[in-house]
Amino acid sequence: MHIESVNQWHYLIGKGRIKNYSKTIAVQLVYEMSSLTFCIKPGMAHKTCASAGCNNCQPFKEGGNIIGCHCLEEATVSNHCNFKNVAVSPFYEILKRSIKMSRLD
Numbered sequence: 211m212h213i214e215s216v217n218q219w220h221y222l223i224g225k226g227r228i229k230n231y232s233k234t235i236a237v238q239l240v241y242e243m244s245s246l247t248f249c250i251k252p253g254m255a256h257k258t259c260a261s262a263g264c265n266n267c268q269p270f271k272e273g274g275n276i277i278g279c280h281c282l283e284e285a286t287v288s289n290h291c292n293f294k295n296v297a298v299s300p301f302y303e304i305l306k307r308s309i310k311m312s313r314l315d
Contacts, residue, residue: 211223211224211225211308211312213239213248214236215241216271216273216274217273217274218274219238219271219273219274219275219276220238220239220240220241220248221236221237221238221239221276222236222237222239222248222308223235223236224236224237224307224308224311224312225311225312226308226310226311226312226313226314227311227314228311228314231264231265231266231267232265232266232267233258233259233267233311234258234259234267234268234269234279235256235257235258235307235308235311236256236257236258236269236276237250237254237256237257238250238254238255238256238257238276239254240254257269257276257279257294258279258294259279259294264281265281265282265283266281266282266283267279267280267281267282268280268282
């Protein structure tokens, strides 16, 4: 996992494998200047690809903001990504999911 920052947009990026497919999850973060920390605010979202047919899904950005995803490898079933933008659950749940994904790698 790593934090990626472009302009005013910040994401916690987790990469891993699910059923032999490479997947990426991006959790939107806010940088708090007063405490010099990144945090998740209510109403923010995590972004991922929900397609089972994409072998290597990566997010793509416009102006630093993640707006979709695309397949880097052609799959036998499909190379279509289903971009998903879901309200965040508590940070600990996202972290546990990312750790689980990294263990499957």
